[in-house]
Amino acid sequence: MATKIFKHIQTSVVPLPIENIDTDQIIPARFLKATTREGFGNNLFRDWRFDNDGNPKQDFVLNNPIYSGKILVAGKNFGCGSSREHAAWALADYGFDAVVSSFFADIFKGNALNNGLLPVQVSDDFLKKLFEVIDADPHAVIEIDLVDQFIKIVATGEQESFEVNPYKKACMTNGYDDIDYILSKKELVEEFEAAK
């Protein structure tokens, strides 16, 4: 089945310079009772974004109108904890196309790639530079190119290349999905079972 295609984006960004952001913060467990994939964006970062009465917390970046864009830039070890794919759904549903960090938790990274949300892992130094640039200019524009695998600060031209699994890159740039691929090898699965 076709999934969302990602090749290239150029956009302002939302900075979240906190380390070890776990998937319970991205989408708290009490919002996992939905049985469809839609609507999780409303509760993205719920307890950082809203107080107990549901009022927006003014000091949280998603409530600050200065910041907007399709890229979230976050501290290291982003997406640790629970395997809930709802975290990737919530980020994508809110409108993010990519998350940039200096380190990602494995399961989150896989979930993001399966949902057209690109995890871009940069060096500690580049991440620091990104936060500095955004701090100086909240409207700073960042370019991410999946085809040529680079991330660039448009105003200064500073860029860094990033790694991505070549298979997942092919999936994201063409909209393929893993199930189609395995089903194309179904006879091998049956041979494996027969030989067990």
Add this chain to the structure above:
Amino acid sequence: MGQTLFDKIWDAHVVSSNEGFPDILYIDTHFIHEVTSPQAFDGLRNRGLPVFRPQQTVATADHNVPTWDQHLPIKEELSRYQVDMLTKNCAEFGIELYGLGHPFQGIVHVIGPELGITRPGGTYVCGDSHTSTHGAFGAIAFGIGTSQVEQVMATQCLLQSRPKRMKIEVNGKLQNGVGAKDIILYIISQISAAGGTGYAVEYAGDTIRALSMEGRMTICNMSIEMGARCGLIAPDETTINYVKGREFAPKGEEWDKAVAYWQTLYSDEDAEFDSVLSFKAEDIEPMITYGTNPGMGIGVTQHVPETASFEAKEQGSYKKALDYMGLHDDEQLLGKPIDYVFIGSCTNSRIEDLRQVAEFVKGKHKADNVTVWVVPGSKQVQEQAIREGLDKIFDAAGFPLREPGCSACLGMNEDKIPAGKYCVSTSNRNFEGRQGPNSRTFLASPLTAAASAITGKVTDIRDFLKDEELVG
């Protein structure tokens, strides 16, 4: 060159390996539950696909079931809807369901092992990060996302790149009162919540060897809390004795054949690991966490670190964690009053955990300022505890034995820790809001949790054990 245990199991399950692609890995058993499966079933319907191997799929309801009055309909509407949806989906796709009221119902990572479904050399997945638990049997077990749940339903395979291999050795004699939970909290505190990311971790060494299966499951369970893809321990007599005779364990000739294979499952002496770490058992104190990720742990007599001891770029996140926890630099947790004690979760809700707690609390009573919840990991654990009279000991101590489920580990049901309250918890995560909005979690062992319930404050179990001979 020799092979690691991980590679032996991996290689035995590779259906197809192509340059530039992740391997197609065959999955022996797929465990599913109500929270991360509904969208996967929908995906199958949209593709017009059946569950490829329903007889290799096992379902239970655990994440948002109530732990009191389970015989009554679930009160909370969304939880009831999700559990009903699982029932309908399992019926439609021909999957065995151990739902509420079934004698095998329980936390998915407790029932797989106790039913003899989890075995050495197997591959197991579940849409839950604590699937790493099953690795305690010398198996490969991954937590997966819902797209992958759908993938495994559709193909009985998982597309996966081979992770790097890490060996963590623990050798030596544990102090009295120190157990498996302390070992794993100690390891994570030493290597951080990201220290295992990208690795399959094999635990080895004589301290690990000496652990029961329950203890080994506690260790492997928390592998994910250091970011590891999975954790595993080579099978031995302890493993084989645990599996033998269980409901779905192989029988007769099949058993002998299986055991002969299991005995080949170890890392060869010349096997190479990408990373090797060693720890001394004697260095491990009863552990407690003070922060908002499981790497933020200290020995129970130690003080909370100073903000200034961290690099400048980490100080903001550190301070945020301390503020959330209502703690300050250099504070000692020992003696800090607490409000709740939760004994349960896929980390510490097995019969051995309950026996250990019961033995310790027998003849004691909880402090007035503390509410205690003891939540068994499964219906079988609950029944066993009752047969052994543990429920009466718990009742007398003010520790009511509830009914099985994930409960206050993640507060998807009614078992939530109120805002601002402190809970000493035997679960696996101290993230902000994990046990309920604005709840504050101190992760610890069952013995530390039980001792803290008795005194009403964070307690060093060793202070009790001076007079008692109890080994953690």
